[in-house]
Amino acid sequence: MAIETVSIVGVGLIGGSFGLALRAAGFTGRIIGVSSPRTIEAALERGAIDEGRPLAEAIPWSDLVYLAQPISRILEVLPEVSRLARAGALVTDAGSTKREIVERARGCFADDPFFVGGHPMAGKEQRGVERAEPDLFASATYVLSPPGSDLPDAPVVDEFVAWIGKIGAHVVLLPAEAHDKVVSWTSHLPQLLSTALAASVGKRIARKDLLRVAGPGLRDMTRLAESPYEMWKDILGTNTSEIEQALDRYIEELQALRNDLASDQVEQSFRDAGQLRRRLSTKR
Amino acid sequence: MAIETVSIVGVGLIGGSFGLALRAAGFTGRIIGVSSPRTIEAALERGAIDEGRPLAEAIPWSDLVYLAQPISRILEVLPEVSRLARAGALVTDAGSTKREIVERARGCFADDPFFVGGHPMAGKEQRGVERAEPDLFASATYVLSPPGSDLPDAPVVDEFVAWIGKIGAHVVLLPAEAHDKVVSWTSHLPQLLSTALAASVGKRIARKDLLRVAGPGLRDMTRLAESPYEMWKDILGTNTSEIEQALDRYIEELQALRNDLASDQVEQSFRDAGQLRRRLSTKR
Secondary structure (H helix, E strand, O other): OOOOEEEEEEEOOHHHHHHHHHHHHHOOOOOEEEEEHHHHHHHHHHHHOEEEOOHHHHHHOOOOEEOOOOHHHHHHHHHHHHHHOOOOOOEEEEOOOOHHHHHHHHHOOOOEEEEEEEEEEEOOOOOOOHHOOOOOOOOEEEEEEOOOOOOOHHHHHHHHHHHHHHOOOOOOOOOOHHHHHHHHHHHHHHHHHHHHHHHHHHHHHOOOHHHOOOOOOHHHOHHHHHOHHHHHHHHHHHHHHHHHHHHHHHHHHHHHHHHOOOHHHHHHHHHHHHHHHHHHHHOO | OOOOOOEEOOHHHHHHHHHHHHHOOOOOOOEEEOOOOOHHHHHHOOOOOOOOOOOHHHHHOOEOOOOOOOOHHHHHHHHHHHHHHHOOEEEEOOOOOOOHHHHHHHHHOOOOEEEEEEEEOOOOOOOHHHHHOOOOOOOOOEEEEEEOOOOOOOOOHHHHHHHHHHHEEEEEEOHHHHHHHHHHHHHHHHHHHHHHHHHHHHOOOOHHHHHHHHHOOOOHHHHHHOOOOHHHHHHHHHHHHHHHHHHHHHHHHHHHHHHHOOOOOHHHHHHHHHHHHHHHHOOO
């Protein structure tokens, strides 16, 4: 057993769920939480961690360090974590963008202790350890982005990958840059379209009773718009160039439809769109 | 009782559901279906109609004529229906756009028989009388667009409005032009954004395994993209100018976000979007 002590830094929805999921999957070692006193209290009550400690006391004792803070905090704390981590330990993170985090880690980490970037494709609109669930990762894709071309060859890495499987997630190995490009299309673009739609409709349909003249489509298409800006600020700030490119391509697609709503191009777009839906429904 | 015989012209999802809903709400009169032989057979089996007849045999006997075909067919058939309808009867339709239909009706109908445009805000991605349900209209908004400034003052109109209430829907009176403007934002724009998103993602994410790197957001935002082009051709063709304007405003909104992803404007859009969601959830 390479992993006996785990530190979860930032015990929110993801960090808390990771602790609960490890326990539910049979992890019998110690789980230390690093968070504000209020959050530690809630996480202890929820059973997501065994104890709370400051960063400097938690990291040196840990075989696995799980950074689950907002992206900007992960970037800030990485140098200190790399200094505190002990030989043989694995540091990983759960940030929604990977390029800046993995680049920063390349500058801090040498060979050992190890670093592997991570992104569990799980979550919900609500935040906080109070919403944490042991099965949040069930059936989810879990991207791992190593700083090099492959995962570090070490028992602690193999065991972490095994735990990801035990909590029900499916590992996809993807370089940080490729990850950030894919999620700009599959996650960041959908979010911004939803936000822009809700904001536009809110401006145009001012009479409250007229919102009754809406089918379920508007409701579906604006559900993501409930995500708070605070969750998205760091994502937009650390994947700016990819998001700009995706938006540019998307606006071109929309402009082409708009320029001739009676064209064959519109019919072709409906067919292409239906095809993507069929790919999505058979993606595994 | 002003309404004893109803003709449903086009017994698909909406027409068939209207027949089933009338029956479930206690309508004891006769329901005649006008459709292809295959559809009539399915509608009889489903219990949505009592008998099938050609248009020329059904309309002269009907107190209520319910046109539930595609928009282009409604436009084609209106002159003939206005000639066939008997004095005291009400002709209404269930088309998703109202301006062209109500304009056409103004040219065909004098005072009596009566015409009132309609749009039940109900439906699903699937079509056909096989999917028809008696509670399709439950809790739905039902827009009525009279050719004049108010509903015609006639017992048959009052009784039709009462039946809409009995099948569980809520009437909103809206001039055809206002209806078409509102739905360009609440229905047509969401559809085109979803189609354009699915089409774009399909082009960019060609590797099948990379679609696994998508959260539930992409799935939600592309659900509408399953709607077939055949359902949308007439809508895009009869509400072109409003849809173009909505797309232009939306593209401007998106372009503003894209031009400075770190700006206060982005934060403001997230706040505006959240506000629209709160309005949607308390809209009644």
